[in-house]
Every structure is written in structure tokens, then in C-alpha cells.
Amino acid sequence: MASTDCWRFPSITGNDLESEAxxxxxxxxxxxxxxxxxxxxxxxxxxxxxxxxxxEGFEFDVLQGARLLIERHSPLLFLEIHPTLLGCFGHAADxxxxxxxxxxxxxxxxxxxxxxxxxxxxxLAKFRRPKGLCYTDAAAMLLAANGDPRPAQIYLIGRRKPxxxxx
Numbered sequence: 001m002a003s004t005d006c007w008r009f010p011s012i013t014g015n016d017l018e019s020e021a022x023x024x025x026x027x028x029x030x031x032x033x034x035x036x037x038x039x040x041x042x043x044x045x046x047x048x049x050x051x052x053x054x055x056e057g058f059e060f061d062v063l064q065g066a067r068l069l070i071e072r073h074s075p076l077l078f079l080e081i082h083p084t085l086l087g088c089f090g091h092a093a094d095x096x097x098x099x100x101x102x103x104x105x106x107x108x109x110x111x112x113x114x115x116x117x118x119x120x121x122x123x124l125a126k127f128r129r130p131k132g133l134c135y136t137d138a139a140a141m142l143l144a145a146n147g148d149p150r151p152a153q154i155y156l157i158g159r160r161k162p163x164x165x166x167x
Contacts, residue, residue, distance in 0.1 A: 037065025048073040057085025063099050070103070077104065077158035083145040084152070093145035093154070097138055104158035108141035109134055110151045 042048065048069060055062050059081050063070075070077075077100070083093050097106075110133045135141040135154075144151055 038062065039065055039068040042069055048075045050078065051075040052078040054080040057082045057089050059086060059096050060091035060099070061089070063096060067099075070100075074103075074160040076160075077156065079156040079158065080153050081145070081156060082153050083150045094142050097142070097156075100158060101138070103161055105161055106138065106159075107134065107157045108138070109155040109157070110144065110153075111155075 038051075051066065051070070053059060053062050059079060063079075069075075079096070081093055081096055086092055086096070100106075111131075135144065141154060141156075145154055
């Protein structure tokens with residue numbers, strides 16, 4: 001995969017991110033924003049029971065910035081990972097899983113319709129209830145995440161493992 005293939009998906013403005021990046025590089029549009037982590041931004045929140053993350057390839061980075069929050073609150077996790085986009089940003093699905101596996105048990109789901117071979121099949125599939133594939137375990141999910149073709153997204157539902165010695 002060429003590195004620019006990682007950027008070929010629509011943005012809010014209707015252009016692709018590669019075009020927007022080129023405009024920014026030329027200095028035509030620059031918007032400075034402050035960067036924070038979930039640990040910093042949600043430090044004062046007394047209770048967090050669910051953490052839903054859908055960040056188009058930045059899953060590893062977001063989780064790195066939420067390690068204290070996850071440790072402190074043990075929220076239920078609903079995480080959408082994008083195997084191809086993760087690779088574009090220097091990470092992989094197994095790295096995301098390794099961050100959380102010591103403390104969480106997971107169910108892994110995929111609702112990918114991209115694998116249908118014909119355009120007619122893909123078009124007709126839009127009118128049917130999507131059939132989800134529940135991977136049997138982490139190894140099966142990682143095999144799919146690293147396979148060819150890769151699913152566009154895989155959903156991880158994480159429940160905190162019982163803590164040993166905690167009553």
C-alpha cells in the first residue's frame with residue numbers, strides 16, 4: 001500500500017485528506033488547536049462507566065492518553081479499531097490489544113460489507129440487516145486485522161477483568 005493510500009477517504013469538506021494536507025503544507029490554511037489527553041481533560045470527572053472511542057486510526061494514541069482514566073474508573077469499553085488506518089499512523093491492532101489485555105476481556109465483532117465481490121451484491125447488502133461476525137478470540141481477530149483484505153473496522157467490547165484480591 002502506498003503511504004498516500006492511507007489518506008484517501010472523504011473529509012468534512014468533501015476533499016480527501018491528502019489534498020487538505022497539501023493546502024496546509026503550503027501555508028494557505030493553518031488552524032492551531034490545543035492538544036490534550038483524556039487523562040488530562042477528564043481528570044475531575046467523579047465517575048466514568050463507559051468509554052467509546054472511534055478515532056479513525058488514532059486508537060493507540062487515544063488509549064495511551066487514557067491509561068489513568070481507565071485504571072481509575074474501569075469503564076466498559078466500546079472501541080472501534082481501523083486496522084489499515086492504524087498502520088498509517090505507525091501502530092497495529094495487536095498493540096491496541098496489548099495495552100488493554102492485562103485488565104480487560106473482549107468480544108470482537110465485524111460488520112464489514114466490503115468483502116462482497118460484486119457491485120450489485122454490495123448495493124443490495126445496504127438494504128439488509130448487517131450480519132455481524134463475532135471472532136472466537138483475540139487470535140482470530142488479529143488474523144483478520146492483519147489479513148488481506150483487512151476489515152475496514154473491528155469493534156472491541158471490553159469488560160474489566162475481576163481484580164485479584166479485591167472484594
